Amino acid sequence: MKYLYALLFCLSFLNANAQNLGAFKDRNDYFVVFDEGQLVKLEYQLVSLFYVKNKCVPYIDPRGNFMIYWNKEKERVSPQVDNINATDNLVVFAAGPILKVWEGGKVTLLTMNAGRYLASDSLVIYEQTLDNSIHVYYNQQKKEVDRGVFGTVVEEGAIGYNTLVYQNRVKQYNLIHKGRQFPLFTWQDKVDFACGQDVVAYNDPVQNVFMVYDNEEFIEVEPLPALSMQAGRDFVVYEDANSNLKMYKDGRILEDLSSYSPDWYKVKDSMVVFAENNVFKIYDGKSVVTLENFIPDHYSFDNKSIAWRNNNGGVDAYIDGKKITLTNEWAKDFYVNGNTVVMELPNKKFKIYWKGKFFES
Numbered sequence: 398m399k400y401l402y403a404l405l406f407c408l409s410f411l412n413a414n415a416q417n418l419g420a421f422k423d424r425n426d427y428f429v430v431f432d433e434g435q436l437v438k439l440e441y442q443l444v445s446l447f448y449v450k451n452k453c454v455p456y457i458d459p460r461g462n463f464m465i466y467w468n469k470e471k472e473r474v475s476p477q478v479d480n481i482n483a484t485d486n487l488v489v490f491a492a493g494p495i496l497k498v499w500e501g502g503k504v505t506l507l508t509m510n511a512g513r514y515l516a517s518d519s520l521v522i523y524e525q526t527l528d529n530s531i532h533v534y535y536n537q538q539k540k541e542v543d544r545g546v547f548g549t550v551v552e553e554g555a556i557g558y559n560t561l562v563y564q565n566r567v568k569q570y571n572l573i574h575k576g577r578q579f580p581l582f583t584w585q586d587k588v589d590f591a592c593g594q595d596v597v598a599y600n601d602p603v604q605n606v607f608m609v610y611d612n613e614e615f616i617e618v619e620p621l622p623a624l625s626m627q628a629g630r631d632f633v634v635y636e637d638a639n640s641n642l643k644m645y646k647d648g649r650i651l652e653d654l655s656s657y658s659p660d661w662y663k664v665k666d667s668m669v670v671f672a673e674n675n676v677f678k679i680y681d682g683k684s685v686v687t688l689e690n691f692i693p694d695h696y697s698f699d700n701k702s703i704a705w706r707n708n709n710g711g712v713d714a715y716i717d718g719k720k721i722t723l724t725n726e727w728a729k730d731f732y733v734n735g736n737t738v739v740m741e742l743p744n745k746k747f748k749i750y751w752k753g754k755f756f757e758s
Contacts, residue, residue: 419737420449423758424745430454430466431749436758439471449734451485482516489516498534507534518558535576542578557592557628572597593628609633609645618645627664634664654680666700697733704731704738712740723750
C-alpha cells in the first residue's frame, strides 16, 4: 500500500464514454481540472496529491481532506486518510484498519479490520484480520472467498480489469472472474500470471504449457511455457518459446505482432506498444503501425491514443488512426488520459488537446 508522500500522476484506461478528464497545478499552484472542454479551478491553494481517472479526479485538498471531483462537482469523501488506490471505476481508501471503496458516488465500508488488499477496475480483494478471512468486492457486493490470510500475493499481473488470481495459505492458486471463483492448482513456487478483462494468462506448472482462461474456458495456447505475457481488454500478448511476439484473442492466435524478439512491449487497454530493433511501434487494435525509427525518451498511452516526445522535444501523437504533431515547443511533461492529452510547457503553461481542439492555461 502506498502512502501519501508526494504528487502522483496515476493514470488508467478509460471507457469510451468517459475520456474527457485531465488535471494539473497551474503557474499559481491552483488545482485545475479539464472537463469536456472546460477548465475548472477546484482549489486555490497547493494540493499534495491527485489522480486522473476514468470518471473522477480524487485528490487531497489543502486542508488534508480526501476529495473526489465527479459528475462536474467536488465532494468531501473523508477527512484525512492514510492511503488511496484509485482505479478506473473504483477508489479504495483507508484510515488505519478501516477500508472503504468509492464507486459512482457511493461509499461502501469493506472492513473495520483491513490487512493487505489489491484493487483494479471493478474488483477489490482484501484481508479481514479479525477472523483471517479473504473477501472480494465486485459489482457493489461483498463476498467471502477464503479463510486464512493471503499466502503469497501474486504481485505482477495478479489483478486485472475484472479478473484476479491469488494464492491462499495452503498454496492453492485461485482465479476470480466477475465474482465467480475457479480453483487452478496447488504449487509451492511462484507462477507467472497476467490478468486482463475477461482473460487470464499463465504458465501452467503442472502441465508445463501456456494457458489462457477466456470467459470461463481454459485453453492451451502453446505447448511450451511463454517467456513473458501481458493482458489487455479481451486479449493476451506474449513471447512464445522462440521469442516471437504473439497475440491471443477471440479463441485463436492472431498473426505474429513481431517475428523477432521485441526489445520490450507494454499492453494497456486495447493497445500494444513495443520496440523492435530500436523502432517504435504500436498495435492499435487493427494492425501494427510504425511510429518512429527511434525510441522516445518519454511516451504515454491510454485507451486508443498515444503521445510521445518528438525529435524537437515537443509532442507527437497517434489518435484515431492518425499521426499528428501537438506541439514543437519543448514539453516538460505530458500524459494521455483517454482521448485527452495534457502537456506542461515552459513557465508552467499547460496545453490540452481534446477532440481536435487545443485549450491553454
